[in-house]
Amino acid sequence: MAKIFSTEKLSLNGDKIRLQSSAVKEFEVTDSSGVVLISKGTIESNIDSLNTQDATDKSALESTIGTLSTLESTNTSTIESNVDSLNTQDATDKSALQSTIGTLSTLESTNTSTIESNVDSLHTQDATDKSTIESTIGALSTLESTNTSTIESNVDSLNTQDATDKSIIESTIGALSTLESTNTSTIESNVDSLHTQDATDKSALESTIGTLSTLESTNTSTLNAHVSSLHEQDADNKSAIEDDIDSLNTLVTTNDVYAANITTLSENDNSVTIDYSSVGYITNPTAMGMLRSSDSNDPIISIQISGAPTKTGVTFKFSDDLPSDNYSLDILVSV
Numbered sequence: 001m002a003k004i005f006s007t008e009k010l011s012l013n014g015d016k017i018r019l020q021s022s023a024v025k026e027f028e029v030t031d032s033s034g035v036v037l038i039s040k041g042t043i044e045s046n047i048d049s050l051n052t053q054d055a056t057d058k059s060a061l062e063s064t065i066g067t068l069s070t071l072e073s074t075n076t077s078t079i080e081s082n083v084d085s086l087n088t089q090d091a092t093d094k095s096a097l098q099s100t101i102g103t104l105s106t107l108e109s110t111n112t113s114t115i116e117s118n119v120d121s122l123h124t125q126d127a128t129d130k131s132t133i134e135s136t137i138g139a140l141s142t143l144e145s146t147n148t149s150t151i152e153s154n155v156d157s158l159n160t161q162d163a164t165d166k167s168i169i170e171s172t173i174g175a176l177s178t179l180e181s182t183n184t185s186t187i188e189s190n191v192d193s194l195h196t197q198d199a200t201d202k203s204a205l206e207s208t209i210g211t212l213s214t215l216e217s218t219n220t221s222t223l224n225a226h227v228s229s230l231h232e233q234d235a236d237n238k239s240a241i242e243d244d245i246d247s248l249n250t251l252v253t254t255n256d257v258y259a260a261n262i263t264t265l266s267e268n269d270n271s272v273t274i275d276y277s278s279v280g281y282i283t284n285p286t287a288m289g290m291l292r293s294s295d296s297n298d299p300i301i302s303i304q305i306s307g308a309p310t311k312t313g314v315t316f317k318f319s320d321d322l323p324s325d326n327y328s329l330d331i332l333v334s335v
Contacts, residue, residue, distance in 0.1 A: 013256070013257065015032045016031065016032060016256065016257065017029060017030075017031065017037075017257065018030045018031070018032065018034075019180060026039070026040050026041070027039065027040050027180075028040075028041075047166065050166070054159075057296075086129055157297070160300065161296060161300065164300055168290055175288070256279050257332070257333070257334040258276045258279050258285075258331075258332075258333040258334070259330075259331065259332050259333070260274070260276075260330075260331055261328055261329070261330050261331075262274065262328060262329040262330075262331065263328045265322060265325070265327045265328060265329060266322070266325055267321075267322055267323065267324050267325050268321045268322060269318070269321065269322045270317065270318050270320070270321050270322070271306065271315060271316060271317045271318060272315070272316055272329060273313055273314070273315045273316075274287075274313055274314050274315075274316070274329075274331055274333075275312065275313045276312065276313060276314075276333055277311075277312035277313065279333075281311040281312075281335060282311065283311065283335055284308065284309055284310055284311055285309055285311070285333050285334055285335045286309065286333070286334060286335070287305065287309040287314045287331060287332070287333045288331070288332055289303060289305075289316050289329050289330060289331040289332075290303075290329070290330045291303045291316075291318070291327060291328075291329050292327065292328060292329075292330065293324070293326045293327045293328075294326045294328070295324065295326040298323060298324055298326055298327070299320075299323060301318050301319055301320055301322065301327070302318070302319035303316045303317065303318055303319070303329075304316070304317055304319075305317075309333065314331075314333070316329065316331075
């Protein structure tokens with residue numbers, strides 16, 4: 001049965017990473033100097049920030065819709081005013097035409113051709129003005145429809161981005177919780193194994209002491225030889241233990257955690273290779289990455305590892321060519 005113990009702070013990987021709980025249901029991951037790398041507070045803060053940004057974007061979109069509605073109302077009023085003005089002008093022209101017809105009727109015997117020409121010209125101008133007004137109304141209706149469609153598309157894109165970011169954050173929290181559980185189980189198992197070995201060694205030593213005490217009166221020379229032999233064995237064991245400690249120190253040193261933010265991505269890139277050979281892993285590590293853009297209007301691009309991570313590097317492939325230079329890649333590598 002595993003031994004259960006509790007602690008406020010847990011040191012991992014040669015004290016390179018510390019896991020501690022500052023309050024109930026609170027946890028923090030820090031480096032050896034106490035600088036917080038990640039905590040439940042920062043994760044919740046990031047989620048609150050995303051919710052705030054979403055509310056701000058929604059307010060901005062609603063303001064834009066309101067502005068477009070105001071513009072539509074203003075344009076409609078202007079068009080109606082223009083129509084009224086044209087109707088007034090049409091009435092004025094009609095009155096003038098009728099007056100002209102009266103005058104021309106008097107002069108009909110001498111200038112009939114000129115009168116008919118003027119009437120035709122006025123009819124043509126009236127038809128042209130009516131066509132222009134109808135065309136303007138149609139253009140404004142098309143513009144309103146286009147703007148409404150664009151706004152709805154932007155709202156859907158923001159909702160999708162918000163859901164994706166929330167899923168990534170929840171996935172990262174789950175991975176950290178799993179890692180914490182695995183490391184805790186391994187440590188408890190190692191402690192139980194050391195306790196068992198200590199009890200076995202103590203029992204064997206006590207048995208040897210009892211045997212030596214019984215033989216002391218009859219075989220002092222043999223006892224001294226055994227003692228000398230035990231001293232030599234103890235020196236060998238000490239040397240072996242020191243070698244094991246050196247080996248563990250080397251293993252801890254060469255199995256460090258590598259984290260980086262790759263900002264050298266460019267438009268049309270479809271993959272990127274990360275070189276972490278300077279860490280000096282002696283076994284193939286585990287790697288994970290998250291692609292993000294500084295522009296919320298950029299599309300979401302999926303990524304996956306090509307093949308498997310090696311001791312010196314890993315290659316990530318993108319589901320599509322990058323549409324801009326705004327993207328960066330966050331990676332975390334560990335054994």
